[in-house]
Amino acid sequence: MINAEMIKEKYVRNHPSPFCPGCGGGMVLNAMSRAVEKSGLEKEDVAAVSGIGCAAWIPSPHWRVDTLHTTHGRAVAFASGIKIANRDLEVMVVSGDGDCAGIGGNHLLHGARNNIDLNVLMVNNGLYAMTGGQVAPTTEHGEETLTTPHGNPSSSFEAAEVVKAAGASHVARWTTYHMDELIEEVEKAINTEGFSFIEVLAQCPTRKGKKEGMDGLDMLEWYKNNTSKEKDRDKLYVGTLADIERPELTQEIYRQIEGFRGD
């Protein structure tokens, strides 16, 4: 039976948590663990790759699978090497919004274009939290951050829409308020042969909540009140954005190799 104790025992290493009180990081770890458990995968067949930032610390060192904690922004590229080298591994990428859509944006685009069979969770807190709360590509226009004290002169983009346009098989958006849906979506990503991208809006009470007078729970409330599972113009859509079949890079590479074996 899947319960909290069993998930903790099987999937979480006994390390002190680096996360601030009320952080969404632990909830993402919980969702990934439950999804893997539900999918029936063996833990040794799962590899987790992350870059730099708070979100990168979700799998490393906490998740009890093989983990590769890499350089800033490059997780998708490292993960691609693992997947192409050993297609039997189920490769998860956990990356913050700055890591994934900022410094790592080009790898994200081409991972989606290649439709390589990775499961990317972009944990979006809307700023660079680990370094103190600087503006990110996901920070809204006009918002004040550590490096936009007079309001963000730049504009954000919808990373999920960009990834969809680049050709990923499976694209979705959820928040840490939507735990059941998130678990189900990660399981769907695991079962998708192709690039799966799940944007997870996750609260950062320390860098974002505090300046707006919100704690972690308030931020979850905010997600509840400002998102919609219906395409509603006034609220942010949560749910599946793309679910398509396209050739997947790893299978194509192996198909060519097998063609030369002549068996």
Added chain:
Amino acid sequence: MMNPGEYFIEGNIACAEAAMKAGVKFFGGYPITPASEIMNHLSDELPKVGGRFVQMEDEIASIASVIGSSWTGLKSMTATSGPGFSLMQENLGYAVMTETPCVIVNVQRAGPSTGQATKPGTGDVMQSRFGSQGDYEIIALSPNSAQEMFDQTVRAFNLAERYRTPVVMLADAGVGQMREKVTIPGEVEGEERKRPTSDEKEFFDTDDEDYVPPMPDFGDGYELLVTGSTHLGDGTRDTASFSAQDRLVRRLVAKIEENRTEIEDWEEHHVEGADLVVVSYGSMSRPAKGAVQKAREDGKDVGFFRPKTMWPSPEKRLKEIGKNSKVLLVELSLRGYRMEVERCVGSEDFYVHDRLNSLPTIEEVHQKIEEVLR
């Protein structure tokens, strides 16, 4: 893959063939002159021997994919030139820190920046050792012929696996794109990485005399923690303690430094007691060697010394040479290896003949030898 025999081929093709002989099963790369022939050739041939070839979106991704692949147990490589090598520096340091075996071929061209893409140079020698941040040591090899593009590629894989480290092949456009006779052997000696033997839990520390910890693969069930952050023996990140930083970084440096006599390699002729020793490497060493021969035909006591490992440098031998002879460094760059050679042989009686863009004639180097001896 070519059958054993003699061929008239480019150095870059010899490199690609050697990689397959050495057992490469993953290549991730990005096009760049004058290294592309390695990738072009492997894109065609590697799938035929069961290897995975992928062209990535840039050089940062190329080396990242190579490191990822190596952690699944495959011998993995990339090939590039100056601008791409610059982009790879951060992840090269990551490979050092995580002790990931891999081979990075840098077919050097004339720099800095875009420079002259089709012209040879050796300006990346110091970068290959110091280009990534922090304290580390690296292994870098220097071939001077198409045959050595083959032989040293094999050695690069063996050293990478033996010492669990990235190995840089510092070729140059001269040897990479030169076509000459290459003998391809039937078999080559292949080194395999040290694997865990039983229920070991430490893959990032060791008391072994060679400083090399065993390395399992992803998927083996070890629940590996691999990180570019400072880490303990079991891989746990430790970003604060003195002991973790001190123990790890000292071992990473010692792993190369303390094994240097096994790693160092060079060619020398008539060095003992010579009035002058010409030191040269890469494609430039060929006219340099010709000039030494010419001087010897004239009855001059001139020796020839060619490092085949740039890093670790043949420091001890260079120091001995510096004590007994004048030294003339002949190189295809202004700042390539100069600081290291001068450090070893001393500034007194140290001379340089540097040149950019193209190889000199034997006569040009010979004139310099005469000048130094005068």
